[in-house]
Amino acid sequence: MEVRSAVRLINQLQYKPGWTLDAEDNTNRFEGTVKVRFVFPAYHSERELAEEGYPTMTGGSWAEFRIVVSDCDDTELYRRVLGKIMEIELHEAREFLRVLPTYWAPFHPHRVDGMKRWGDLEGDLSYGIA
Template sequence: METKSAVQLINQLSYKPGWEITAEDYTKRFEGTVEVTFVFPAYHSERHLAEQGYPSHTDGSYAKFAIMVSDCDDIKLYRRVLEKIIEIETHEAREFLRVRPTYWAPFHPHRVDGMKRWGKVANDYTYGIV
């Protein structure tokens, strides 16, 4: 698939309320790729906010990924985008899974011990979304 076509197809996608998915040509950096940006609503996940039910939203959570499209048809392209959404959702889940009464997060993706525990379970170190 040409990157121009991929950009058009991705820019027509929608996901959950409040999510924005946009793509742009990224061949200046990586041949046959697009850069996809996901902007999504998220809550502040600090431990001290857990007992209160995470009352406040972040100002604008986002993630960017380079996705190779040169070998895609439309279905493979949509699958690759959905895999990135799943990575984002997994990252968020790892922040919010807590153990009461201390509200410890065993797999917190921003903590070395959480990264290592997640890696041990999954047999790879998932350092997450930047």
């Protein structure tokens, strides 16, 4: 698929309310790729907020990914974009899974012990989630 076509197709995608996807040509950096920026609503996930039900929003969390598009058709492109969305959702799930009564997060992706328990030795920072 041509990068120009991939950008157009990705920019036509819609996910959950409050989510935006913005693709751009990334061939100046990596041949046959697009860079996709996801902006999504998220709650502050600090342990001390867990008992209150995480009452405050972050004001816009985001993640950026490069996706190789030169070797795919439209269905494969959508699969790759959805795979990146699933990485974001997994990251968030690891932050919010808590053990009562202490509200400990065994797989928290921002903590070395949580990364090790999950087997994510490089950490989610390698995925560009902020």
